[in-house]
Amino acid sequence: MTTSEAPRESAATAPALPSVSVVVPSYNYARYLPSNVGSLLDQEGVDVRVLVLDDASTDETPDVGAELARDPRVTYERHTTNKGHIATYNEGLLEWADGDFCVLLSADDLLTPGALARATAVMAADPDVTFVYGNPVRFLSGGPLPDARTGARSRTWTGDRWIRGVFRAGRNLILSPEVVARTGAHHDAGGYNPRLPHSGDLEMWLRLARRGSVGWLPDADQAYYRIHDSNMHHSAFDARARLEQLRDGYESFLDNDGKDLPYRNAIHTAMRRKLARGVLRKVIRTLDAGEDTADGLTVRELYDLAAELTDLRKLPEYPGVRTRMAIGPRHCRRLNPVTSLITARRGRDWIRWHGNRVRPV
Incomplete structure (x- = not known):
């Protein structure tokens, strides 16, 4: 080796990549799974493991899942009976996810390039941050993916300040696919509430914020949110049901994790x-x-x-x-x-x- 050459870092001494467990719940979304999982396996700067959790689909999901699981980073599991989305979320996040960080990504959505590295970097720099979110980009199913912003600038709020802001807003500020959470905080918060099928995510973000700080990537588009006829938000819900679910999500948090605020x-x-x-x-x-x-x-x-x-x-x-x-x-x-x-x-x-x-x- 000449004096101008620097010693190469061996695999043994290289710092370990942040490990991210991604749970992909799927029910009759076989057509979306290849692009969804592809957006995860293409993430750079992180060690990704993916669980495709099939909630007893009646389409080609078993065949597609088995094909995807040929990649050693992907696991495919199937329910013999339909358990519903809340039970499926909790099974994946509480029983399977064991990485440093975790993501819940619906089978019809995708992550943008670099999303996991940007979010995990914020939490690696500040151990108090329990989750990080950016901006979701909506796109019409079948159409081209819009360009995604990739800015790394971040902002952090204390949990109390973020909770106050979400209550003043009176709406859920997060769609869901744009969130990366610290797995330990998620396990400590417990599972999604089965009594809140349409606002359990709002309650979960508040519960995580109660356990630490919240990070935001204002200049980064972290996920693609697919718009199509079978989106869950297209369910036949009248104004009363939607409002009651939103109110109940807030009040469930206040009656439990937030009762001493x-x-x-x-x-x-x-x-x-x-x-x-x-x-x-x-x-x-x-x-x-x-x-x-x-x-x-x-x-x-x-x-x-x-x-x-x-x-x-x-x-x-x-x-x-x-x-x-x-x-x-x-x-x-x-x-x-x-x-x-x-x-x-x-x-x-x-x-x-x-x-x-x-x-x-």
Whole structure:
């Protein structure tokens, strides 16, 4: 070896790559599995292991899964009876995942190049971070994949600050495929709640945030979220069912992991106000369009649904809703500019009288 040559690092002394366990629950998604698993096996800078967990599919999933499992990094397992998505999630994450980090990725979604290395780097640099998320990119099934941003800049919030922000938002800020979590924190948090089939993920992010900090990659698109007719969010859910699931996800967290939070009552009130304001805005949009029903409910039923959450008279949308409901959808559509002006003035009056009493959480 000449003096200018540096000794090569042997495989024995090279630092171990972060290990990531990826659980891919699948039910009749055989057509999506090759691209899904391919996006995982192509990840660089990490040691990936993949479990395709087939929930008793009736399509070609067994054949596709067996073919994919020819790669030693892929395991294919099949339920003999359908257990449902929550039980499948918990089986994969709690019983199988043993890497440093873990991912739950629906069989119809994909990860973007470099997603795992970007997320695990944030958690390697800060042991207090329990999960990292970036931005999901929606794309139409059958169409080309959009270009993904790959920025490595990260931001970290304390768990308390993130929890407050999610309650103030009144909605789930995460789709799901864009999350990489610390496996130990996931195991400590326990499984997804079977009573929350459509908001268990929201509760899970809050539970993980209770156990540490939260990392965000603002300049990175971490996952591709496929839009197609059989997406779970296309399930026949009316406005009441969706709202109740969202509310129950928040309140389940507060009744369990968040029951000792000193600001528990404040964020609970803020969340219910935010949900009620969203319903009232739907009432306004529906009436202005000349309609009297939306998402399977009449405007009166929507109004009553909002009233179950908080005192509507204390909300800025209240004057506009009452004006529109008084004149009816047919006149609302015809008098839309006039109605908007009247309710805007009433809204300003409301702010003058009540605004000084409103305080952020």
